[in-house]
Amino acid sequence: xxxxxxxxxxxxxxxxxxxxxxxxxxxxxxxxxxxxxxxxxxxxxxxxxxxxxxxxxxxxxxxxxxxxxxxxxxxxxxxxxxxxxxxxxxxxxxxxxxxxxxxxxxxxxxxxxxxxxxxxxxxxxxxxxxxxxxxxxxxxxxxxxxxxxxxxxxxxxxxxxxxxxxxxxxxxxxxxxxxxxxxxxxxxxxxxxxxxxxxxxxxxxxxxxxxxxxxxxxxxxxxxxxxxxxxxxxxxxxxxxxxxxxxxxxxxxxxxxxxxxxxxxxxxxxxxxxxxxxxxxxxxxxxxxxxxxxxxxxxxxxxxxxxxxxxxxxxxxxxxxxxxxxxxxxxxxxxxxxxxxxxxxxxxxxxxxxxxxxxxxxxxxxxxxxxxxxxxxxxxxxxxxxxxxxxxxxxxxxxxxxxxxxxxxxxxxxxxxxxxxxxxxxxxxxxxxxxxxxxxxxxxxxxxxxxxxxxxxxxxxxxxxxxxxxxxxxxxxxxxxxxxxxxxxxxxxxxxxxxxxxxxxxxxxxxxxxxxxxxxxxxxxxxxxxxxxxxxxxxxxxxxxxxxxxxxxxxxxxxxxxxxxxxxxxxxxxxxxxxxxxxxxxxxxxxxxxxxxxxxxxxxxxxxxxxxxxxxxxxxxxxxxxxxxxxxxxxxxxxxxxxxxxxxxxxxxxxxxxxxxxxxxxxxxxxxxxxxxxxxxxxxxxxxxxxxxxxxxxxxxxxxxxxxxxxxxxxxxxx
Amino acid sequence: xxxxxxxxxxxxxxxxxxxxxxxxxxxxxxxxxxxxxxxxxxxxxxxxxxxxxxxxxxxxxxxxxxxxxxxxxxxxxxxxxxxxxxxxxxxxxxxxxxxxxxxxxxxxxxxxxxxxxxxxxxxxxxxxxxxxxxxxxxxxxxxxxxxxxxxxxxx
Numbered sequence: 001x002x003x004x005x006x007x008x009x010x011x012x013x014x015x016x017x018x019x020x021x022x023x024x025x026x027x028x029x030x031x032x033x034x035x036x037x038x039x040x041x042x043x044x045x046x047x048x049x050x051x052x053x054x055x056x057x058x059x060x061x062x063x064x065x066x067x068x069x070x071x072x073x074x075x076x077x078x079x080x081x082x083x084x085x086x087x088x089x090x091x092x093x094x095x096x097x098x099x100x101x102x103x104x105x106x107x108x109x110x111x112x113x114x115x116x117x118x119x120x121x122x123x124x125x126x127x128x129x130x131x132x133x134x135x136x137x138x139x140x141x142x143x144x145x146x147x148x149x150x151x152x153x154x155x156x157x158x159x160x161x162x163x164x165x166x167x168x169x170x171x172x173x174x175x176x177x178x179x180x181x182x183x184x185x186x187x188x189x190x191x192x193x194x195x196x197x198x199x200x201x202x203x204x205x206x207x208x209x210x211x212x213x214x215x216x217x218x219x220x221x222x223x224x225x226x227x228x229x230x231x232x233x234x235x236x237x238x239x240x241x242x243x244x245x246x247x248x249x250x251x252x253x254x255x256x257x258x259x260x261x262x263x264x265x266x267x268x269x270x271x272x273x274x275x276x277x278x279x280x281x282x283x284x285x286x287x288x289x290x291x292x293x294x295x296x297x298x299x300x301x302x303x304x305x306x307x308x309x310x311x312x313x314x315x316x317x318x319x320x321x322x323x324x325x326x327x328x329x330x331x332x333x334x335x336x337x338x339x340x341x342x343x344x345x346x347x348x349x350x351x352x353x354x355x356x357x358x359x360x361x362x363x364x365x366x367x368x369x370x371x372x373x374x375x376x377x378x379x380x381x382x383x384x385x386x387x388x389x390x391x392x393x394x395x396x397x398x399x400x401x402x403x404x405x406x407x408x409x410x411x412x413x414x415x416x417x418x419x420x421x422x423x424x425x426x427x428x429x430x431x432x433x434x435x436x437x438x439x440x441x442x443x444x445x446x447x448x449x450x451x452x453x454x455x456x457x458x459x460x461x462x463x464x465x466x467x468x469x470x471x472x473x474x475x476x477x478x479x480x481x482x483x484x485x486x487x488x489x490x491x492x493x494x495x496x497x498x499x500x501x502x503x504x505x506x507x508x509x510x511x512x513x514x515x516x517x518x519x520x521x522x523x524x525x526x527x528x529x530x531x532x533x534x535x536x537x538x539x540x541x542x543x544x545x546x547x548x549x550x551x552x553x554x555x556x557x558x559x560x561x562x563x564x565x566x567x568x569x570x571x572x573x574x575x576x577x578x579x580x581x582x583x584x585x586x587x588x589x590x591x592x593x594x595x596x597x598x599x600x601x602x603x604x605x606x607x608x609x610x611x612x613x614x615x616x617x618x619x620x621x622x623x624x625x626x627x628x629x630x631x632x633x634x635x636x637x638x639x640x641x642x643x644x645x646x647x648x649x650x651x652x653x654x655x656x657x658x659x660x661x662x663x664x665x666x667x668x669x670x671x672x673x674x675x676x677x678x679x680x681x682x683x684x685x686x687x688x689x690x691x692x693x694x695x696x697x698x699x700x701x702x703x704x705x706x707x708x709x710x711x712x713x714x715x716x717x718x719x
Numbered sequence: 720x721x722x723x724x725x726x727x728x729x730x731x732x733x734x735x736x737x738x739x740x741x742x743x744x745x746x747x748x749x750x751x752x753x754x755x756x757x758x759x760x761x762x763x764x765x766x767x768x769x770x771x772x773x774x775x776x777x778x779x780x781x782x783x784x785x786x787x788x789x790x791x792x793x794x795x796x797x798x799x800x801x802x803x804x805x806x807x808x809x810x811x812x813x814x815x816x817x818x819x820x821x822x823x824x825x826x827x828x829x830x831x832x833x834x835x836x837x838x839x840x841x842x843x844x845x846x847x848x849x850x851x852x853x854x855x856x857x858x859x860x861x862x863x864x865x866x867x868x869x870x871x872x873x874x
Contacts (some may be wrong), residue, residue: 025828
C-alpha cells in the first residue's frame with residue numbers, strides 16, 4: 001500500500017497507458033531469449049574452478065567427439081581479444097591465466113543446450129593454481145601477485161588511461177577543497193567510523209541471452225544488452241570488425257538495474273557463429289550470471305568528520321576502497337570506479353573536504369555498474385555516520401541534517417557549488433509528511449520501535465542523444481534506438497511528442513529499431529532517459545512544428561517530413577530525496593520489521609505519473625533488499641548463494657506501507673522541467689533502516705545488510 | 720533417451736507432440752510449442768516467472784516434467800485474453816503500474832488469475848500470502864497489489 005501526494009498535476013491530464021502494455025500482459029512482448037532461428041546452435045562455456053591459476057593445457061578432443069557438437073573454441077582461437085566498456089581487460093576466452101572462478105577458457109556450440117553442456121564438461125583443462133587476492137586489502141599488500149602485468153597494452157576508450165600508483169589498482173581518485181587541516185584543528189569533536197558493504201547482484205529476473213549470426217558481410221546480434229550502440233562499438237574494437245557491419249538488436253530488456261551494460265557472451269558467440277556458419281544462442285543460467293558477469297562493488301568506507309559545538313560540519317575526509325574483482329570491463333566511466341565513488345558525504349555543506357577512492361583488482365567476480373553505482377555503499381556510510389554524530393552530540397538526527405544540508409550555492413562534497421533541491425525545503429517537507437515531531441515522541445527503545453532518517457542525492461542524467469520523428473500523411477512515428485528496460489521510455493516519448501504537438505496520444509507511434517536504422521543512442525543508464533532522450537524527443541517535436549510552419553502545412557496535411565531531434569545535457573543539476581522510516585526490533589532475536597516509510601522526492605515535472613511512482617516504489621523495495629537481506633556470500637572466490645533460493649530478494653510480503661510526497665514545483669533540465677527518478681530512491685534505504693534499528697533498540701550495525709544476526713550480536717555486546 | 724507422446728490442450732488448442740523423457744514443461748511450452756510468453760527466471764521454482772495453470776492448478780513450469788501434462792489443459796499468459804479483449808486483471812496491470820520490465824508479468828498474471836478464482840475479493844493478507852511466490856524486481860509490488868484490487872473490484 002502506498003500513497004502519493006503531489007502539489008501540481010501532470011502536464012498531461014490523460015491517463016498513462018503503457019505503449020507496450022498490451023504486449024507485456026499478453027505474452028507477446030519479445031525478449032532476447034524468446035528469439036530462435038532455424039538451424040540455431042546452443043552455446044555453453046568452460047569456466048575456471050580456481051580464483052587464480054595458470055592454464056597449462058586445454059584438451060577439447062573428447063568434447064569435439066560428442067555427437068551434435070559443431071564447434072569448440074578455446075582462448076588460443078580468440079587471443080588476444082579482450083572486451084570492456086571503457087578498459088578492455090576481460091579476455092573473450094582466457095589463454096594464459098584465469099583470474100576468477102567463472103572466468104571462461106573455452107566455448108562450445110552444439111545442437112541442443114544439453115549436448116553443449118555435456119561437451120563443456122568434457123573439455124580437459126590443466127591448471128596450475130596461483131596465490132589469489134580475495135579481498136581488497138590484500139590487493140595492495142606487499143608481495144601481492146600482480147593480476148594484470150600486461151595492463152599497459154590494454155585498449156582504453158577515450159584517451160589515455162589515468163596514472164596509477166600500483167598495478168593492482170583499477171581506478172583511483174583524490175579530490176580536496178578548502179583548508180581541511182584547519183577544519184579539524186577547530187573541531188569541537190572529530191568522528192571516525194568505518195563501514196563495510198558487501199557484493200550484491202542486480203538480480204534482474206530475465207536471463208541474459210544473446211544470439212549471433214553472420215548474414216553475408218554482416219554480424220547480427222540479438223541481445224539483452226541495454227546499450228546496443230555501445231555493444232556494437234565494443235564488438236568492433238574487440239573483434240576488429242567495422243561498426244557498420246555489426247547490427248545489434250535489443251528488444252524489451254527484462255530488468256537491468258545497471259548490470260546489462262556489459263554482456264560477455266556476444267564476443268565468443270561471434271567466433272562460434274563464424275566457425276559453424278550457423279546462428280548461435282546463449283541463455284545464461286541465473287547462477288552462471290551471478291558467478292560470471294558483474295556485481296555491485298563491495299566497499300570498505302572510512303569517514304572522518306569534524307564538527308563544531310552545534311554539530312555544523314567543519315571538515316570531512318574519507319577513504320573508500322572498492323573491490324573491483326578480476327576485471328574493470330564493466331565500468332563505463334573514465335575513472336574506472338563506480339559512477340559516484342567519491343560522493344562520500346553527499347548533500348551537505350562542506351567547507352573543506354578530502355576524498356580518496358580506489359577500485360582494486362582482486363580474484364573475485366568482476367564488479368560493474370548497478371543502480372546508482374557507488375551510492376548505496378557511500379550513502380550507507382554517510383547517513384549512518386551522520387546519525388552516530390547526532391546521537392553523540394545529543395542532537396536530533398533530522399535537526400543535525402537541517403543544520404548541514406546544502407542550499408543553492410553551498411559548497412558540497414564535490415568542491416563545487418550545489419545546483420539542485422533546496423535542502424531546507426526537502427527536509428521541511430519530510431518532517432511534515434512523516435509527522436516526524438509527533439512520532440518522534442511515540443517511538444523509542446522502550447517499545448522496541450524507532451524512526452530512521454536518511455537523505456539522498458542523485459544527479460540528473462547527462463549526455464547526448466538523438467531521435468528521428470517522421471510525419472507521413474498525418475501519421476507520426478518516433479524512431480528510437482532506446483530499448484526499454486522497464487522504465488517506460490517509449491511511453492514517455494509518446495507523451496512528450498503528443499503534448500508538444502497537441503495531438504492525442506495514439507497519434508504518436510514509437511518504433512524501436514536496431515543499430516543500423518536509427519541514430520546512435522547512449523542506451524538506458526545514468527538516469528539519462530527522461531532528461532536526455534526525452535529532451536531529444538521534445539526537440540524533434542519542436543523541429544517538426546518549425547518545419548510545418550516553413551512549408552505552411554499542418555499535421556493533418558499530405559506531408560512527408562522527417563526531422564532529427566537532438567539533445568545534450570551537460571548541466572550539473574542534482575535532486576534530493578529523503579526517508580523517514582519506522583522499524584521494530586525484537587530484542588530477543590534481533591529480527592527487524594520495517595514499518596511505515598515516508599519518501600519525499602524532488603522529481604520536477606511529472607510526465608509519466610504511473611511509471612514515476614513505480615520507479616520510486618520499486619527503488620524503495622530494491623533498496624530494502626540490500627538493506628535487510630541481500631549479500632553474495634563469498635568463499636575462496638566462489639559465490640556460495642548464487643541462486644534465488646539462497647540469495648533472497650524481497651517478496652510482496654516484505655513491502656511495508658510507503659507514503660510518497662513529490663516535490664514538483666522546482667523544474668529540472670529535462671523536457672517541460674522533468675528530472676530523473678530511476679536511481680533516486682534506492683541508495684538511502686539502507687542507512688534509514690540501520691538508523692531506525694538503532695533508534696528502536698540501541699543496536700548499531702556498521703555493515704550491510706542489517707540482518708537479525710548482526711542486530712542480535714550488537715544487542716548482546718551492549719548487555 | 721526414450722520419447723513420449725503427449726496430447727494436451729494449450730490455451731484451448733489441441734497439441735500432439737513427441738518429446739524426450741527429460742523435457743521440462745517450460746521447454747515444452749517455449750521451444751516445442753513456440754509459446755514464449757511464459758518466462759524462464761530463476762530456473763529452480765523460486766521466482767514464479769514461469770507460473771502456468773495445469774488443469775487449473777498453479778505450477779512452476781521450470782520444475783514440472785513435460786510428461787506430467789499429458790491429457791491436461793494448460794493455460795499460459797497467451798490464453799488469458801479472449802478474442803483480443805484483455806481480462807480486467809490484464810487491463811489493471813497496465814493502468815496501475817503492475818509491471819515495468821514485464822519479465823515476471825506473465826507469471827504474476829497467471830498467479831493472480833488463480834488467486835481471483837479462489838478468492839474473488841481477496842483481503843490484503845490473502846493477496847500478500849498468495850502472491851509471495853512471484854518475485855518482481857521492478858515495482859516493489861505496490862502496483863501489483865493495486866492492480867489486483869482494481870480487478871477484484873471490477874468483477
